[in-house]
Amino acid sequence: MNNIPVEKNKEYIVDIIDNGYEGEGIAKIDNYTIFIPGAIKGEKVKILIVKVNSSHSFGKIIDIIEKSNSRVESDCNTYKRCGGCNLRHMKYEDTLELKRKNVQNLIDKTLKQKVKVKATIGMEKPFFYRNKAQYPVGYNRNGDIATGVYAERSHEIIELTSCTIQMPISEQIAKFIITFMKENKISAYDEKTGKGAIRHIVIKVGLRTNEVMCILVTNERKIPNEDKLIESLKSKFSNIKTIVKNINQKNTNVIMGNENVILYGNGYIQDKLGDFIFNISPLSFYQINPIQTEKLYNFAINKANLTKEDTVLDLYCGIGTIGTFASPYVRQVYGIEIVEQAIEDAKRNAELNKIDNMKFYCGDVEQVLDKVLSKEATMPNVVFVDPPRRGLDKHTIDNIIGLKPERFIYISCNPATLVRDLKEFEKLYEIKEIQTVDMFPFTSHVECVSVLQLKQ
Numbered sequence: 001m002n003n004i005p006v007e008k009n010k011e012y013i014v015d016i017i018d019n020g021y022e023g024e025g026i027a028k029i030d031n032y033t034i035f036i037p038g039a040i041k042g043e044k045v046k047i048l049i050v051k052v053n054s055s056h057s058f059g060k061i062i063d064i065i066e067k068s069n070s071r072v073e074s075d076c077n078t079y080k081r082c083g084g085c086n087l088r089h090m091k092y093e094d095t096l097e098l099k100r101k102n103v104q105n106l107i108d109k110t111l112k113q114k115v116k117v118k119a120t121i122g123m124e125k126p127f128f129y130r131n132k133a134q135y136p137v138g139y140n141r142n143g144d145i146a147t148g149v150y151a152e153r154s155h156e157i158i159e160l161t162s163c164t165i166q167m168p169i170s171e172q173i174a175k176f177i178i179t180f181m182k183e184n185k186i187s188a189y190d191e192k193t194g195k196g197a198i199r200h201i202v203i204k205v206g207l208r209t210n211e212v213m214c215i216l217v218t219n220e221r222k223i224p225n226e227d228k229l230i231e232s233l234k235s236k237f238s239n240i241k242t243i244v245k246n247i248n249q250k251n252t253n254v255i256m257g258n259e260n261v262i263l264y265g266n267g268y269i270q271d272k273l274g275d276f277i278f279n280i281s282p283l284s285f286y287q288i289n290p291i292q293t294e295k296l297y298n299f300a301i302n303k304a305n306l307t308k309e310d311t312v313l314d315l316y317c318g319i320g321t322i323g324t325f326a327s328p329y330v331r332q333v334y335g336i337e338i339v340e341q342a343i344e345d346a347k348r349n350a351e352l353n354k355i356d357n358m359k360f361y362c363g364d365v366e367q368v369l370d371k372v373l374s375k376e377a378t379m380p381n382v383v384f385v386d387p388p389r390r391g392l393d394k395h396t397i398d399n400i401i402g403l404k405p406e407r408f409i410y411i412s413c414n415p416a417t418l419v420r421d422l423k424e425f426e427k428l429y430e431i432k433e434i435q436t437v438d439m440f441p442f443t444s445h446v447e448c449v450s451v452l453q454l455k456q
Helices: 092-110 168-183 226-236 290-303 321-329 340-352 365-375 394-403 415-425
Strands: 011-015 025-029 032-036 044-052 056-066 117-121 132-139 145-150 157-159 198-205 212-218 240-247 259-264 269-273 276-280 311-315 332-337 358-362 382-385 407-412 429-437 447-454
Touching: 011 025, 011 032, 011 056, 025 044, 032 044, 092 117, 092 415, 092 429, 117 290, 132 157, 132 168, 145 168, 168 198, 168 212, 168 226, 226 240, 226 259, 269 290, 276 321, 276 340, 290 321, 290 407, 290 429, 290 447, 311 321, 311 365, 321 332, 321 340, 321 358, 321 382, 332 340, 332 365, 340 358, 358 365, 365 394, 382 394, 394 415, 407 415, 415 429, 415 447
Parallel strands: 032 056, 117 429, 212 240, 311 332, 311 382, 332 358, 382 407
Antiparallel strands: 011 044, 025 032, 044 056, 132 145, 132 198, 145 157, 198 212, 240 259, 269 276, 407 447, 429 447
């Protein structure tokens, strides 16, 4: 590791020349790159080098010598340790431009087509927007039962103070359960021993309906004082419509197990998105920020220029949200999703909204798509995809290219895999526009809607 101009545990003064994809500051010494979380382009900072690699190193800020105009004091007590948000030190409108610019950089590097990314659609009030909270339950340093969030890159629990991105009711319920556990001798799960009753508290909230689902993720089939806990929660929080025990006895980082036992209510809550009502169950995916989801879907539907002649294919459809939004404008929608529970919910949601032109198939998109195309008489001419972070697999890309839909809308939560996939499509398709949407304010996450049209 010769020729590296920095040493671990030494201090340096550097100029921040850019920000990276996670929002981290980038500095160079003799053309050698240093990444500094929390630093902003244009700042001069004193840093301590904490990790050195042959190609780059990581530093942490000791002192900010010259501040950026974008810098604001963080409004959160645990911001530096939590890792839930990583851009709370920046003005909100500047975080929106940072996200747009990061996507633009990836496109400029990777695609042949010159596409200008549109200004990020932000939130009017970028606070208390998460309708789902997942709180780990464990023991703090003093051996007391605690809940909150994991400290960044560790499993140490930082206890709940007021979080500015979760809905306040989630926090109130979690704190109430912790107090109840202490008073009623209910143990918390201990990762080291694999023993203890409660592992996680998961809260889902219907933003428009105020309905609340409380999920207790347990390591034991029977929680001590279970009935008393249910009665206490019901009397304290009238918005709780259902309480579910999710049993997860595996030694794993995955939060939820596959088995749900309904302790109260009917096992799901409802929320309204646009003009539609959706049932949300414990294991089904529902967008975390409904306010921005409406903007995202309305943009996507609008840009697809749908007509009553169109047949839509909705891949990775979840509980059928985007297909539902499209259904009034088209002849037929086919949805494919691997999570069985989500497909059950999708079918129920279509009934609930009296939609009769949607059909759902359960299975892996890679495998089921072939079956759907051979079985259904009409070939889809519009495709929506909203894949997980890993993007589309080769088989699905080949299938879509083989199908040659006239219009293709790619919704993505990961710009890196989006741009990788768009490279495959740009031979056949013109990329009409790319719109960034801020689904998770004050984090480095950005959602993109890409609008593609088959070349003539």
